[in-house]
Amino acid sequence: MSKVDRRIAKSQEAIKNAVTELMSEKNFDDITIQDIADRANVNRGTIYLHYTDKYDLLDKMIEEHINNLRELCRSASEMTFQEGNYVWFEYFERHYLFFSTMLASKGAPYFRSRFLDLIIEEYKAEVDVTKGKNGGFNEDVILQFFGSAIVGAVEWWFKNGMPLPARVIAEQTGALLDRNLE
């Protein structure tokens, strides 16, 4: 786990940060590899050492965040919705620039769908349509419904510049999920 060469970690970190920054400034298609290299203070060739092109680079960035969130779910599996949501929103806060540009930028609706897929996947275990208040519902309907709700809340939060503390929005969305998924 910790056997990644320090140079690799530093280069990739710089490159990914550069992309995030640049994406908050201009359209992804207008970003050139040289732009990224300049911003990351890295030779242009170094980028090709790790990524085949800028699309691959963006993909890997998305993939990484999705995986991190999935991992957070693992470690938060025994928490309440409120606590678990808080872990997520803390992560969002820590990576503000990435998520806000990803959810704002026109160029990356792909991210939104990857994000929704993850949420649905993770909530599958939480939904029970055999009994309780959701007994008799179609599972996919429930998942799509509340998955979209969560994504929508997150989008709203970012687009409005995080008007609530992570703690608060986590509690409120958590309470809404509690009420509906029991």
Add this chain to the structure above:
Amino acid sequence: MSKVDRRIAKSQEAIKNAVTELMSEKNFDDITIQDIADRANVNRGTIYLHYTDKYDLLDKMIEEHINNLRELCRSASEMTFQEGNYVWFEYFERHYLFFSTMLASKGAPYFRSRFLDLIIEEYKAEVDVTKGKNGGFNEDVILQFFGSAIVGAVEWWFKNGMPLPARVIAEQTGALLDRNLE
């Protein structure tokens, strides 16, 4: 000038920043090479690639700032005292952490004297003891007197957390020098 290998520039930058940060947190003697490497996110061996030990490292940092200030004098040689001082105080501001820890820390009175030497050296050209209001004075006395005054003002400025904008203290010290060195 711009032919320094990017890796060297980045490593040295990280190392120097690490030292500055650490010095603002603890005594220089308590800082270990490993501390610096950790903070700079650099292998310990890399430090020895550029510096023989931590004293050499600190020396080179001081040397570099002194040289930068000297260079600023060159490019500001045609300015008034006020303008010239402003250039200096801007530089101080930009490197706040370094100068404030250097002038505060007990461990580095060496820097203060290097700094004073530079000021005296640079003001040599400005002082005229053959005529005018300083006619008949001993040149060394004048230089030591006003050099110390400038160092003292800078020290005060840092130790009190830069209570005035750089522009203001530059103008005021500039006016005092004008009045005395004509």
Add this chain to the structure above:
DNA sequence: ATTGATTTGTTGAATAGTCAACAAATTGCG
């Protein structure tokens, strides 16, 4: 379409950084 300019990937040689291991020096504490 035909230019000319920019961007893209790729290459090879040179160099800097990493890592692990080592002995010597220094520190700190009972």
Add this chain to the structure above:
DNA sequence: CGCAATTTGTTGACTATTCAACAAATCAAT
């Protein structure tokens, strides 16, 4: 003091990054 632990400085083998140069692809405008 004397011993253990830490820190130091150095080594060698390995790898990532740099840089300059290149041809191919893409772009922009006439």
